[in-house]
Amino acid sequence: MADETTGETPEIQVPELDPVVDQGLKRIATLEKEAADLKDQLLRTLADMENLRRRTEREIADARVYAVTNFARDVVTAADNLTRAISAVDTEARATGGEALVALFDGVELTDRELMKALEKHGVTKVEPMGEKFDPNFHQAMFEVPDPSVVAGTVVQVVQAGYKIGERVLRPALVGVGRGGPKAAPAAEPEGGHVDKTV
Secondary structure, three states, X not given: OOOOOOOOOOOOOOOOOOHHHHHHHHHHHHHHHHHHHHHHHHHHHHHHHHXXXXXXXXXXXXXXXXXXXXXXXXXXXXXXXXXXXXXXXXXXXXXXXXXXXXXXXXXXXXHHHHXXXXXXXXXXXEEOOOOOEOOOOOEEEEEEEEOOOOOOOEEEEEEEOEEEEOOEEEEOEEEEEEEOOOOOOOOOOOOXXXXXXXX
């Protein structure tokens, strides 16, 4: 408060701290700052370790699913050859070809089924898109087929079946795509309006 007679504000006297107490307070402030820094460092390290753990789990899961990729790529070629062998023998030849041909044909069919089971057991599935809408993620268009009876962009011929492992393409299906028919209907917009497609 100002002195009413002189109008001056009197100085407030702050008692001097004992040098030992002053040094102790400074030391406490320093230690508190160090503790806060170390706590921050610890929290960041824990977060980094959690992220590393999650990433490692994801990589291990991917390795389990996709470890056989190169081997499977080689094996599907053999599966294609078995399928070609089966389709090379028509129904009439099977009926009139004799016991040896029927036994050979049955053996090739059995081998093909067993190979497909083994591939599926390891996450490899066949992609046969006949009649489906062309999907460039899983199909490779080899040619277009003028066909006004099918919706444009529909797979009308499968030249070679494709394969996928897990959710990844192992080998795209080689297909012929119909054109000239009616346009495909646009995908229905979900309730609630616009969908953000950015990921």
